[in-house]
Amino acid sequence: MGPDPAQLYAISQKALEVMRGVHDARQANRDWGDRTPVLRFIPDQDRLNLIGLSPAEVGRQLQFLLTGIAVTQVREDIRNVPIVARSAGGERLDPARLADFSLMSRDGRSIPLDQVGHSEIRLEEPIMKRRDRTPVVTIRSDINEATQPPEVSKEIKTALQPLIASLPAGYRIELGGSIEEATKANDALATIFPAMIAAMLIVVMLQVRSFSTMAMVVLTGPLGLVGVVPMLLIFHQPFGFNAILGLIGLAGILMRNTLILTEQIKENLAAGLDDYHAVIEATVQRTRPVILTALAAVLAFIPLTHSVFWGSMAYTLIGGTAVGTVLILLFLPALYAAWFRIRPTADDMHEVSHENPESRPALAAE
Structure with a gap:
């Protein structure tokens, strides 16, 4: 557990390697999985102030263009089907065309997206789990049939002691499972x-x-x-x-x-x-x-x-x-x-x- 997901991921990688080295533990894995590329748009606050837009307004317009916003509903038999308005698939599914999007200012002017910020691709965790509002990575493993969970847990705890001693402030490793x-x-x-x-x-x-x-x-x-x-x-x-x-x-x-x-x-x-x-x-x-x-x-x-x-x-x-x-x-x-x-x-x-x-x-x- 720790505040920074990137550093927490690196610590979990070391802990995973330690668990894989324990003789009685097998098939060790973690619940976060491998990182995946994510496209992020970073707005320029100074330019937004000059134009008169807030980051929340930019976010809503990007949501309208990319994922869509429900504008109305159509009743079909006993169900209400939402009608979602968004840009065409060829535009919103191509990351290279993100800069071609245009935002609308409060006075109705069209502003190219690349004039109010820039986009970048990052590697991020596809699933981030938290406990008590703190990011947490859970590492699990099976055990050999001839051993008992307390024995394996004791071996894992002993093997993790050097890593636990070197953890930075705000990070900790806890034993869970059975x-x-x-x-x-x-x-x-x-x-x-x-x-x-x-x-x-x-x-x-x-x-x-x-x-x-x-x-x-x-x-x-x-x-x-x-x-x-x-x-x-x-x-x-x-x-x-x-x-x-x-x-x-x-x-x-x-x-x-x-x-x-x-x-x-x-x-x-x-x-x-x-x-x-x-x-x-x-x-x-x-x-x-x-x-x-x-x-x-x-x-x-x-x-x-x-x-x-x-x-x-x-x-x-x-x-x-x-x-x-x-x-x-x-x-x-x-x-x-x-x-x-x-x-x-x-x-x-x-x-x-x-x-x-x-x-x-x-x-x-x-």
Whole structure:
């Protein structure tokens, strides 16, 4: 970005050459394109003052001669067709005949165009784009399939550092593309994230009605990261906005499984089981439903893995749901017992002490 289009074009040419030299970037291009010849008429202000014409009046007369001005309309069926008055095609399409045009002064005199200025041919940008009223050139490129956009963006930024350091005042180079869009999405998500966390905690509290149980349920939410990280690494998926969105949904899935197990433990306690056996029986009773539900979710996410946009979220949910569900079944009973200080009963300890002597002679006999 910069104020002078000519200098900005030269800077963009250097940046384009740098991007083409990055190994993982291919087919780098810019949106301005190559310059094209443009015929410009430069009026002489002093002569215009003597004649009594303003540059705006000269511009309107040239527009009338070259591009035309709508003088009236003709109705054709249900449409209004404008009638445009302009000079003949042989005159207005030949740049060499521009000097033969004549302007009309305010008193009706005919004045040759070459007496009030001169024309010249310049090379200018056919399309000039602006951002915040400042000319901007956008350079894009594709990337190799085996690499991720953040990695390529980091390579490009490193390669552009010498050019960025030598930029004159008023010019700058900014990284855009998927990195810019992901940053905008993450910023938008960060604004509502506290309210979302608060709503989630309220829902969990309404379900369990206990601060300690709520804290335990929330602690099981991050267990899915154990499966997410290797899944993204194996399938070369970026950890971007979609993956973060998948992590939020994954935390809800795992905490739901935790709520199912804790509710089953409460039901077992209400049925008369002691704390120790209530935890064991709840885990045994809910293992198959939880695993089948997780398996159904994993199978449902598989078609999304072929999507360019939703692929990273699908892999996040698949890896996190599969590994996180297994960890919930193994980790939650131990966490619940440690959290609420549940110990085996005296009868259980007595049974274990009687089982051990029986196993030792058998091992000795072998």
